[in-house]
Structure formats: C-alpha cells, structure tokens
Amino acid sequence: MNRAAAIARGLYIAVIYGFVLLPLVVIVFISVNQASTFPSRFEGLTGKWYQAILDHPEFLIAARTSATVALLAAIIAVVVAFLAGYALVRNKPRHGHVLETALMTPLLVPQIVISLAMLQFANIIGIGTDLAGLVAVHAVHVMPFALRLVLTGLARYNFALEEAALGLGASWWSTWRHVTIPILRPSIVAGFTFCFILSFVNLPISLFLTNPHTATLPIVMFAYMESRIDPMIAAIASVAVIVAALVTLLLEQTLRIRLVD
Amino acid sequence: MRPTTVESTAGTFGRNTATTILLVPSLLLLVLFLGLPLVVVFLSSLQPNALLKFTGPALNNYVYLTTTGYYADVVIRTVRLAFVTTVLALPLGYALAYFLRGLSGRAGNLAIMGLTFPILAGPLIVIIGWMALLADGGPLLSPLIKLGLFSRLRLVGTETAVVITLVQFVLPFVVLTLYTSLRQIPDQVLEAASNLGASASQRFWNVTFPLSLHGVLSSTIIAFSLAASSYVSPYYLGGAAQLTLTTLIAQFTTATYNSELAAAAAILLLVLMIALLAVFTAVFRRFIRS
Amino acid sequence: MAEITRRDTLKKIGATGLSLSALATSTFPKPAIAQGNTTITVSTWGGVTEEGIRKLVQPKFEKLTKASILYDIGGQGARYNKLLAQRASPPADVFFSTDEAVVSAYQQGILVPASRKNIPNAANVAERMMSVKIGTDNSTISGVPYTIIAYLLAFNPKTVTTRPTSWADMWRPEFANKFAFASPVHTQMPSFVIIAAELAGGSIDNIDPGFKKLAELRPSKLTVFWTDWAALYKSGDVIAATEFSYYLETMKAQNYDIDYVNPSDKGIAVPEYASIVKGTKKQELSEVFLNLMLDPEVQTDFARFTFQGPTNNLVHLPDDIAGKCTYGPIIDQLRFFDPQVLATNRPLWTERMNTQVVPHWRA
Numbered sequence: 001m002n003r004a005a006a007i008a009r010g011l012y013i014a015v016i017y018g019f020v021l022l023p024l025v026v027i028v029f030i031s032v033n034q035a036s037t038f039p040s041r042f043e044g045l046t047g048k049w050y051q052a053i054l055d056h057p058e059f060l061i062a063a064r065t066s067a068t069v070a071l072l073a074a075i076i077a078v079v080v081a082f083l084a085g086y087a088l089v090r091n092k093p094r095h096g097h098v099l100e101t102a103l104m105t106p107l108l109v110p111q112i113v114i115s116l117a118m119l120q121f122a123n124i125i126g127i128g129t130d131l132a133g134l135v136a137v138h139a140v141h142v143m144p145f146a147l148r149l150v151l152t153g154l155a156r157y158n159f160a161l162e163e164a165a166l167g168l169g170a171s172w173w174s175t176w177r178h179v180t181i182p183i184l185r186p187s188i189v190a191g192f193t194f195c196f197i198l199s200f201v202n203l204p205i206s207l208f209l210t211n212p213h214t215a216t217l218p219i220v221m222f223a224y225m226e227s228r229i230d231p232m233i234a235a236i237a238s239v240a241v242i243v244a245a246l247v248t249l250l251l252e253q254t255l256r257i258r259l260v261d
Numbered sequence: 262m263r264p265t266t267v268e269s270t271a272g273t274f275g276r277n278t279a280t281t282i283l284l285v286p287s288l289l290l291l292v293l294f295l296g297l298p299l300v301v302v303f304l305s306s307l308q309p310n311a312l313l314k315f316t317g318p319a320l321n322n323y324v325y326l327t328t329t330g331y332y333a334d335v336v337i338r339t340v341r342l343a344f345v346t347t348v349l350a351l352p353l354g355y356a357l358a359y360f361l362r363g364l365s366g367r368a369g370n371l372a373i374m375g376l377t378f379p380i381l382a383g384p385l386i387v388i389i390g391w392m393a394l395l396a397d398g399g400p401l402l403s404p405l406i407k408l409g410l411f412s413r414l415r416l417v418g419t420e421t422a423v424v425i426t427l428v429q430f431v432l433p434f435v436v437l438t439l440y441t442s443l444r445q446i447p448d449q450v451l452e453a454a455s456n457l458g459a460s461a462s463q464r465f466w467n468v469t470f471p472l473s474l475h476g477v478l479s480s481t482i483i484a485f486s487l488a489a490s491s492y493v494s495p496y497y498l499g500g501a502a503q504l505t506l507t508t509l510i511a512q513f514t515t516a517t518y519n520s521e522l523a524a525a526a527a528i529l530l531l532v533l534m535i536a537l538l539a540v541f542t543a544v545f546r547r548f549i550r551s
Numbered sequence: 552m553a554e555i556t557r558r559d560t561l562k563k564i565g566a567t568g569l570s571l572s573a574l575a576t577s578t579f580p581k582p583a584i585a586q587g588n589t590t591i592t593v594s595t596w597g598g599v600t601e602e603g604i605r606k607l608v609q610p611k612f613e614k615l616t617k618a619s620i621l622y623d624i625g626g627q628g629a630r631y632n633k634l635l636a637q638r639a640s641p642p643a644d645v646f647f648s649t650d651e652a653v654v655s656a657y658q659q660g661i662l663v664p665a666s667r668k669n670i671p672n673a674a675n676v677a678e679r680m681m682s683v684k685i686g687t688d689n690s691t692i693s694g695v696p697y698t699i700i701a702y703l704l705a706f707n708p709k710t711v712t713t714r715p716t717s718w719a720d721m722w723r724p725e726f727a728n729k730f731a732f733a734s735p736v737h738t739q740m741p742s743f744v745i746i747a748a749e750l751a752g753g754s755i756d757n758i759d760p761g762f763k764k765l766a767e768l769r770p771s772k773l774t775v776f777w778t779d780w781a782a783l784y785k786s787g788d789v790i791a792a793t794e795f796s797y798y799l800e801t802m803k804a805q806n807y808d809i810d811y812v813n814p815s816d817k818g819i820a821v822p823e824y825a826s827i828v829k830g831t832k833k834q835e836l837s838e839v840f841l842n843l844m845l846d847p848e849v850q851t852d853f854a855r856f857t858f859q860g861p862t863n864n865l866v867h868l869p870d871d872i873a874g875k876c877t878y879g880p881i882i883d884q885l886r887f888f889d890p891q892v893l894a895t896n897r898p899l900w901t902e903r904m905n906t907q908v909v910p911h912w913r914a
Binding site: 009012013016017019020021022023024025026027030038039076079080081083084086087088091093097099100101102103104105106107108109110111112113114116117118120121124136137139140143144145147148149151152153155156186187190193194197200201203204217218221222225233234237238240241244245248249252 | 276277279280283284286287288290291293294295297298299301302305353356357360361367370371374375376377378379380381382383384385386387388389390391393394396400429432433434437438441442444445446472475476478479482483486490492493506507510511514520523524527530531534535538539542543
Binding site for chain 3: 310329393396500515517519
C-alpha cells in the first residue's frame with residue numbers, strides 16, 4: 001500500500017473511532033470536572049464524583065444485579081442459539097427459513113411491550129417476577145444477536161471437516177469439542193459479547209419486571225437522573241467502562257478468550 | 262465401518278429427530294417468554310380502552326391506527342430513521358472492519374472491544390454526552406457558529422441528531438459482525454486470486470466482498486432492528502414532536518395508560534418488521550446465489 | 552490449534568464469573584434487610600423524593616414501628632402499570648403519585664381508602680389540598696396529599712428584558728423556538744389545554760379553542776423533567792420554560808441564573824399524594840407511614856430538602872426557605888384543577904395534542 005493510501009486509511013480509522021468515542025470523552029470530562037453541574041466549563045480536576053459513588057450503595061448493588069442477569073442471559077442465549085443455528089445450517093430442515101425468521105422475532109417486538117406483557121402473563125399464571133423471569137426475558141431478547149453471529153460463522157464453515165473427523169472414528173461430542181466449536185469460537189465469543197452488553201445496558205425490558213430486590217443499573221440510574229443533574233452519574237458510567245476494559249484484558253490474559261485467534 | 266453422516270451415526274435417531282432436539286431449546290425459550298406474552302398482547306389489543314369504546318374483542322384498535330394519518334407518519338418516521346441509520350452505518354462499518362481485519366491478537370481484541378465501550382456507559386449517559394455536544398451553545402458547535410461556518414443549526418430535536426446518535430450506537434455492532442465475517446476469509450483464497458493476476462480492486466469485489474455477504478446481511482438486520490427499536494435516542498433527541506413507534510408505544514403505556522392501543526401498535530409493528538425482514542432476506546439470498 | 556472445549560470454556564467463564572462476584576459480594580454492601588421481619592414497600596419516584604423519604608422519614612418510621620421500608624422506584628407511568636398488572640399480589644403497599652393518578656387508580660380499583668382514625672395529622676390539612684374526593688368521607692380519606700407544588704413560568708433574567716406576567720406571554724415572539732414547554736405526556740398537559748382555551752375565549756366546556764391556541768405556540772423542547780431542558784438553558788438554546796417551582800429553586804441553588812413568576816392568571820397548584828394499594832397486608836403500618844408524611848417536623852425537613860411545599864397547617868417554615876416553597880400567601884394565587892376532570896379528559900386530549908397540535912410545533 002502506498003504512502004497516501006496508508007495515511008488515508010489511518011485518518012479514516014481515527015475519524016471513525018473519534019466519532020464513536022466522542023460522547024465518552026464528554027462523559028469522562030464531566031466526571032472529573034470540579035463543576036457540580038453540566039454542561040460546564042472546565043473548573044479543575046477532582047475525584048470527588050467517583051468518591052461519591054461509595055455513598056450510594058444502591059448503584060453498586062444494581063451493577064452486580066445487572067452483571068449477573070447479563071452473564072446468565074448471555075450464556076443461555078449463546079448456547080441455545082448455537083444449537084439452533086447448527087441445526088438450521090447443517091440439516092437444513094423443511095421450513096428452515098420460517099424457523100429462522102421466527103427466532104429473529106424478539107428483535108422485532110418493542111421491548112416495553114414485552115416487558116409489560118410478561119408481567120401480565122406472569123400474574124395470570126401466578127408466578128412472581130423475580131430474577132429468573134428477568135433473566136429469561138433478557139435471554140430471549142438477545143438470542144437473535146447470538147443466532148445471527150452463529151449463522152454468519154456457519155456460512156463459511158466447512159462441514160466436510162466434521163465428516164472427516166467422524167470418518168476417523170470420533171464421536172459426535174468429540175467432533176464438536178475439537179473441530180466445530182474451536183473453528184466457530186470467534187462467532188461464539190462475539191455473540192456472547194453482544195448479548196452481555198445488550199442485556200447489561202437494557203432499560204425497556206427491565207422497566208416492568210424489576211422489584212426492589214432486582215433493580216438493574218440502568219433502572220436505578222434512570223430514576224436518579226430524572227430529577228438530578230449530578231456528575232456522579234458520569235462517574236458511574238466511566239467506572240462501567242473501566243471495569244469492562246479490565247475484564248476484557250483479564251479474560252484475554254488468563255483465558256485467552258478473545259475475538260480473534 | 263464407522264458411520265459418517267448424521268443419519269447413520271444417529272442409528273435409531275433420524276436426521277429429523279436430531280434437528281428437532283437441537284431446535285427445541287431455542288423454540289421453547291421463544292414460545293414461553295415471547296410467544297405466550299405475545300398472545301397476552303394480542304388479546305389485549307382487541308379490547309376497548311380509554312380512547313376507543315366498542316364491544317370487544319374486535320379489530321377497532323387496528324382500524325383506528327391504520328386509518329389515522331398521524332400514526333402512518335410515526336411508522337414512516339420509524340422506518341426512515343432505521344433505514345438511514347443502516348445505510349450510513351453499513352459502509353462506514355464495513356470500511357473500518359476491512360481496515361482492521363489484519364489486526365489479530367491483543368491489538369485486534371482491544372481495537373474491537375474499544376468500540377463497544379461507549380455502549381457500556383449506557384445509552385442514557387451517552388445521550389447526555391450527545392446533548393451537550395449537539396446543542397447550539399455547546400462546546401462543539403458554538404465555536405463553529407461563532408466562526409461563521411454555520412448559522413444556528415438547531416440540531417437537538419431533529420431527526421439528524423437522532424440519526425447521528427443511532428449510527429454511533431449501531432456502529433460497534435456492525436463492525437464486530439463484519440470483522441468476524443471478514444476474518445473467516447482465508448488468506449490463501451486471496452493469495453490465489455492474486456497469483457491469478459487479480460488486482461487489489463478485483464480481489465476485493467470478486468472475492469472478499471462476496472464471501473462477506475452473509476456478514477453484511479447479518480449486520481444490516483442487526484443495525485436496522487437496533488435503530489428501529491431504540492427508545493432513548495428518539496426520546497431525548499427527537500422529542501415528543503417526533504415520535505417513533507417505540508416512543509409512541511411508551512407514551513400509550515406510561516402516559517395515557519392505554520395498554521390496549523399500545524398492544525395493537527406493537528402487533529402492527531411486529532407484522533411490519535417480519536414482512537420487511539422476510540422480503541429483505543429473500544432478496545438477499547437470491548442476490549447471493551447469483 | 553488450541554483446543555478449547557465449550558464445556559471447559561463455560562466452566563472457566565463460570566468460575567471467573569463466580570469468583571468475580573464472590574469478590575464483589577464481599578466488598579459490595581448488602582441490600583438493606585429489614586430490622587424486624589416486617590417491611591412496607593413504597594412505590595415512589597427515584598431521585599430527591601426517594602432520598603428525602605430515606606433520610607427524613609424512614610428513621611422515624613423504623614423507630615416508631617420497628618418495621619423497615621423497601622423502595623420500588625421509577626416513573627409514575629411504569630409504577631402505575633405495575634400495580635395494574637399485579638392486582639393479585641400487589642408489589643407495593645404505598646403508592647406515590649399526582650392527585651390525578653389517584654383518581655384513575657381508584658377508577659381501576661387498585662387503591663383503598665385510609666382510615667382517618669389512624670391518620671390524625673390529616674385533620675390539619677386544608678380542604679382544597681384534599682383534591683381527590685373519591686374514597687373521602689367522615690371516616691376515610693383517599694390518601695394523603697403530602698406536598699403541594701406549583702407549576703410556573705421561568706425565564707432568563709439577562710436575555711428576557713421584560714418580565715413575563717401572564718400565561719399569555721408564552722406566545723411572545725421572542726420566545727419562539729427558545730421555549731421549553733410541557734410535553735403532551737406531562738402531568739400538567741390537560742391544565743394547559745384549559746388555560747389556553749380560556750385565553751382564546753373558550754372554557755372547559757368549549758375546549759376546541761384551546762387546541763387551536765396551543766398550535767400557535769412555538770416550543771423548541773418538550774419536557775417532563777427539568778433535566779430535560781437544563782443543559783439547553785445553560786447553552787442559551789432555551790430562554791423561557793414552564794416548570795415546577797421546586798425544580799426551579801433546585802436550579803437556582805445550583806447557580807443557574809434563572810428567575811420565575813407566578814402568572815397573574817394563576818399558576819397551577821398540584822397536590823402530590825401517597826395512597827394505600829388495594830390488597831396490601833400492611834394496612835395499618837401503611838397508615839402510620841402516611842401519617843408520618845404529614846408530620847409537621849417531617850414536612851419542614853422535606854421542604855428544606857426538596858423545596859416542595861408542606862400541606863399541614865401547623866407547619867411554620869423558617870424565613871430562609873419560606874419564600875422558596877409553595878407555602879403561605881402564594882397558594883391563594885394558585886389554581887387547583889379538579890383531578891377528576893383531568894383524568895377523564897387526558898386520553899382524548901393527549902390524542903388531540905399528538906394529532907392536532909404537535910405537528911404544528913415542528914413547522
């Protein structure tokens with residue numbers, strides 16, 4: 001690649017990253033700015049908004065709830081999507097396209113309606129809305145994302161490799177362990193990432209399905225923000241990002257879990 | 262001799278049984294936690310409500326929504342916003358994914374994950390950031406206006422502002438999907454093309470791009486549905502004067518307590534989106550095959 | 552090729568997740584657990600309301616009853632729907648809302664009256680504050696109006712040289728496209744339809760002129776909370792707004808250079824209510840809580856903390872906060888709208904706002 005093209009490419013990458021990260025810059029700025037309201041001119045650096053988080057345990061509790069729900073929902077969604085995607089691509093059942101579209105429908109239903117409907121439904125059959133129900137609805141909602149990634153991964157997947165393994169005497173489970181899943185690992189990990197993120201930050205689904213014990217972080221932040229302009233909120237958001245960065249690095253260092261090989 | 266296909270491996274299991282077993286978990290999840298609530302929604306949508314009095318169950322709510330011009334505008338606006346967002350995000354995201362596809366290991370991991378960090382801050386907070394940036398008197402635009410480059414832009418409260426924030430929201434998902442897809446294309450294929458005399462441009466258009474089409478399909482669907490179902494962006498930056506289907510349904514549910522009309526609007530949206538999705542996927546498949 | 556099996560990966564992820572959350576659990580504070588075995592669940596707005604109750608009411612309540620309080624926070628709309636959807640086992644014992652929502656809730660059968668006997672402080676609440684007549688008689692009250700707030704007209708004293716004096720000033724050309732106005736989903740929307748109708752020569756019985764007049768308004772931002780427009784005010788994109796006075800006092804306290812008036816044609820008075828949810832198993836405890844919300848000391852502290860006005864006649868606010876709250880003589884200059892009228896008309900009027908008025912606001 002010649003010089004000009006390389007520069008153009010670098011510039012493009014910088015511009016796009018700048019665009020995507022721009023609001024985050026503003027948020028971090030607000031979280032370290034002395035000013036007690038925003039938007040404001042720069043008035044000096046401070047860590048007091050981060051410190052203030054410690055005085056509000058409800059945010060930490062909610063963050064833990066959100067992380068738990070997101071983790072469980074993502075695991076369920078990825079496992080279920082993997083099985084379904086595999087069946088759809090390999091075995092090409094009759095009405096496969098219909099099934100695929102059906103499995104995409106959670107994307108297409110307004111979340112606030114599903115949340116309310118789930119609440120009404122739970123009330124009819126007499127169960128409460130506890131963590132299990134919340135996780136289930138989150139899992140259903142993010143499953144299509146995992147499915148799309150699995151399907152994309154399987155589109156370029158060579159099933160002959162499996163045939164070879166089976167022909168060499170491997171069992172089905174062994175084949176999956178040593179051939180299928182390792183090859184599809186990027187799609188699976190990417191799917192998991194999508195699901196976790198989307199569940200963690202979701203507000204509309206949780207709107208009607210949380211009770212005092214299961215308030216998620218977006219719900220608590222939303223309620224706090226309605227009547228207050230407090231830089232502490234920006235600090236909380238920044239902490240979420242920092243934790244995510246650390247977890248990404250941690251997973252990558254210890255478990256070699258990455259999006260790439 | 263060891264069996265080599267599903268049929269023979271399965272022995273007493275047929276191909277169909279194996280398929281069914283694999284599909285049951287997802288379908289069960291779908292039916293229990295989406296299907297049944299949807300039945301509740303549908304039944305509710307047939308009932309009279311504070312706005313429309315009739316003897317239910319009947320389709321009056323649907324008739325009202327489809328024949329009132331205002332709601333047609335809301336639907337068109339929703340589809341338009343999602344469409345524009347997708348059309349902008351796809352090329353931008355594809356280019357970025359393409360440039361980044363050579364990155365591997367920690368660099369690649371961080372590069373991709375880095376794009377998702379703003380989302381983790383939460384759409385609500387990100388919107389605050391955008392409101393500060395897009396206000397005429399804010400830090401981004403006021404210098405430009407003072408320099409005389411623009412007159413008052415009035416971005417907040419416009420569809421432009423909503424699209425900007427939606428593109429920023431869907432871009433990481435688009436890039437991640439396409440990145441995953443592009444990295445699956447083996448280098449040997451491109452090498453072979455090169456050896457056969459293909460130019461860089463030919464290699465891209467005749468090899469890379471076609472092989473990445475399934476990723477393009479996936480990211481289009483993801484971008485469109487994320488944009489169409491977004492609540493926070495249209496609510497804060499579009500405002501009550503620019504309702505989309507999600508903010509409209511939220512309004513029905515939480516302001517006028519009209520969950521019946523909200524239910525009807527939701528079913529209409531669902532039908533519309535399924536139709537769009539089915540058509541789009543069918544067209545795409547034909548395109549891929551050719 | 553590294554062979555990472557799904558089972559192994561899941562195990563590792565699970566282990567990491569578990570150890571992370573074990574670590575987190577040990578450092579994170581536990582959710583508040585009831586001191587005794589009894590708790591009441593209070594459904595209320597997050598933010599200053601919840602914080603106010605936690606700080607100023609909960610300690611007294613716990614001391615009095617040995618019971619504790621759990622909070623279900625959220626916007627009124629979401630909380631109302633939760634009550635509607637869970638009649639069989641209500642998710643809350645006490646419901647905080649506007650007076651209009653109390654009317655709707657009674658019509659839906661999800662609230663129950665409270666006994667006057669257990670709420671002695673109610674005797675000291677002015678009649679006009681008890682705006683919800685349903686469920687109110689000699690022995691019961693529909694709920695307690697625990698605060699009175701006022702919805703008024705704010706403006707930028709630097710850029711707006713002539714002080715506004717009437718609601719009619721909202722139509723001033725200088726405010727066009729720089730005005731933050733109540734959204735169609737705002738609790739005060741129906742009140743403005745009536746006010747606009749009267750300005751245009753109509754009335755509650757001839758409401759059409761109201762919609763026509765509102766269509767001539769030129770707001771640039773439609774709001775529900777002050778946080779929706781505060782940033783725009785700071786940047787100068789908004790120079791006038793309709794807003795609750797207690798929010799405006801909060802802004803003043805945060806050094807926003809803002810001023811406000813009670814229009815000569817009377818600002819809007821809004822009693823906020825706390826009521827008891829039907830199906831509660833803690834009726835008496837809830838009534839104790841409601842009585843505490845009317846306690847003079849609690850009301851004084853609440854006024855100081857939130858700038859919302861007290862409803863108990865026995866409350867005497869000290870001078871430093873008296874002028875900032877909806878308290879004293881100003882209440883006579885405010886207009887109380889019948890919540891029954893608002894509740895009945897809201898669905899149709901919201902629809903008319905969306906279809907007949909808001910489209911003009913874009914133009």
